[in-house]
Amino acid sequence: MTPKRPGVRQARTAVAVPTRDARVRRLGAIVWPSFFSAGVATTVFFAIVDPVDLAGITWPRLEITRLGGYTIGFFMFWLCTFSACAFTALLVVPPRRRGAERAR
Numbered sequence: 001m002t003p004k005r006p007g008v009r010q011a012r013t014a015v016a017v018p019t020r021d022a023r024v025r026r027l028g029a030i031v032w033p034s035f036f037s038a039g040v041a042t043t044v045f046f047a048i049v050d051p052v053d054l055a056g057i058t059w060p061r062l063e064i065t066r067l068g069g070y071t072i073g074f075f076m077f078w079l080c081t082f083s084a085c086a087f088t089a090l091l092v093v094p095p096r097r098r099g100a101e102r103a104r
Contacts (some may be wrong), residue, residue: 033050037085038078045077046070 051069055062064072 009080030089031080034078034082034085037081038074041077041081042070042074046073 045068049075051064051066055064055069
């Protein structure tokens with residue numbers, strides 16, 4: 001072990017992240033980009049399409065306001081982008097090694 005000298009940075013060692021903290025970080029890494037993408041997609045889509053006209057085409061018997069159409073559209077875009085982000089997060093997790101202990 002090298003002695004600490006003033007003004008010299010010491011190399012950081014890898015610190016194990018607690019399981020709960022890792023889960024919260026992963027959830028945040030899925031929810032935030034999907035929320036942001038849904039906001040952008042909603043803005044772009046509804047700049048071209050009027051939600052009242054879309055509701056008249058898709059559900060003619062239901063009366064949906066513009067605000068209701070924007071809300072439904074946002075949550076549909078959020079669901080789509082959330083599932084894409086969750087699938088990506090699933091794919092980037094490295095496989096566990098055989099015989100390795102589970103972190104608790």
